[in-house]
Amino acid sequence: MAVLEVKNLNLGFECEDSFKQALFDVSFELERGKMHALVGESGCGKTISAMSILKLLPKTAKITSGEILFEGADLPELSEKEMQKIRGAKIALIPQDPMTALNPLYTVGNQIMEVIETHRNGQSAFEKAVEALERVHIPCAKDRMKSYPHEFSGGMKQRAIIAMALACSAQILIADEPTTALDVTIQAQIMKLLNEIKPETAILLITHDLALVSENADFVSVMYAGRVVESAPAHNFFQNPNHPYSLALLSSLPAAGAAKLETICGQPPSIHQEISGCRFHPRCKKCMEICTKEIPPVYEVGKNHYSACFLNK
Numbered sequence: 001m002a003v004l005e006v007k008n009l010n011l012g013f014e015c016e017d018s019f020k021q022a023l024f025d026v027s028f029e030l031e032r033g034k035m036h037a038l039v040g041e042s043g044c045g046k047t048i049s050a051m052s053i054l055k056l057l058p059k060t061a062k063i064t065s066g067e068i069l070f071e072g073a074d075l076p077e078l079s080e081k082e083m084q085k086i087r088g089a090k091i092a093l094i095p096q097d098p099m100t101a102l103n104p105l106y107t108v109g110n111q112i113m114e115v116i117e118t119h120r121n122g123q124s125a126f127e128k129a130v131e132a133l134e135r136v137h138i139p140c141a142k143d144r145m146k147s148y149p150h151e152f153s154g155g156m157k158q159r160a161i162i163a164m165a166l167a168c169s170a171q172i173l174i175a176d177e178p179t180t181a182l183d184v185t186i187q188a189q190i191m192k193l194l195n196e197i198k199p200e201t202a203i204l205l206i207t208h209d210l211a212l213v214s215e216n217a218d219f220v221s222v223m224y225a226g227r228v229v230e231s232a233p234a235h236n237f238f239q240n241p242n243h244p245y246s247l248a249l250l251s252s253l254p255a256a257g258a259a260k261l262e263t264i265c266g267q268p269p270s271i272h273q274e275i276s277g278c279r280f281h282p283r284c285k286k287c288m289e290i291c292t293k294e295i296p297p298v299y300e301v302g303k304n305h306y307s308a309c310f311l312n313k
């Protein structure tokens with residue numbers, strides 16, 4: 001059963017002289033015990049979709065329609081005070097750069113205890129914080145409570161941030177490119193840790209790394225220019241990718257022995273660019289006349305597998 005549902009979310013930004021739409025009918029679900037990957041190039045709307053869940057949006061952003069349902073409430077309708085009770089406690093964020101996510105002036109222990117004291121009254125914050133650090137495999141956790149962030153390595157900082165989410169038993173974990181700033185061995189450790197805690201939470205993994213997705217995710221939604229263009233269980237997606245954008249992303253992965261690295265020509269459009277029809281059509285090798293004029297509907301192309309492309313007509 002879904003813990004959180006994003007339904008037909010439309011969002012845009014007030015610009016100097018006009019309103020520019022950035023998300024178009026974005027829908028996806030998060031389930032306890034599952035990792036849902038939002039995939040796409042930079043600027044495709046992955047992070048802004050996730051930040052909409054936390055209601056951490058720039059002042060110029062405006063949700064024009066759609067719902068984000070969590071515990072019977074529509075999150076965009078909640079007040080800032082109500083959202084403060086949810087952020088960190090029920091929905092936690094693992095940011096892209098652990099180096100800047102911790103306050104350098106406070107010990108790691110103090111920062112974890114602050115989260116516990118804010119959201120979980122009546123529990124021993126110190127013991128809970130030590131327990132959380134132990135769960136993320138920080139050695140000598142009790143002693144490391146007194147360490148400052150600069151005394152932690154990059155991987156340890158990221159684990160300390162995951163510990164904050166664990167300390168409050170967050171139901172949803174939003175991991176925004178959680179391993180981008182880390183080297184590959186630490187990346188593997190962080191993903192192993194996320195898989196360890198997956199049974200007790202629902203994870204939204206935001207990434208452009210399809211290799212990471214193939215090894216870890218249960219469900220995949222591919223975003224392009226503010227729209228979900230393909231969604232499927234991970235196994236089906238990698239067995240049978242359908243959308244030309246997904247195929248282009250997969251073929252641009254480096255392969256052993258390949259003579260040439262495939263690329264996708266052009267760039268994702270900015271929100272200032274008006275694009276008629278399919279938003280991928282200026283870069284699509286299979287573009288047809290209809291693609292330049294009409295928005296492709298979403299077609300069911302397999303069990304729980306959907307693709308927004310006219311080739312499925």
Ligand code: SF4
Nearest residue numbers: 278281284291309310
């Ligand atoms: Fe390409 Fe047309 Fe499909 Fe868009 S609808 S992805 S332009 S074939």
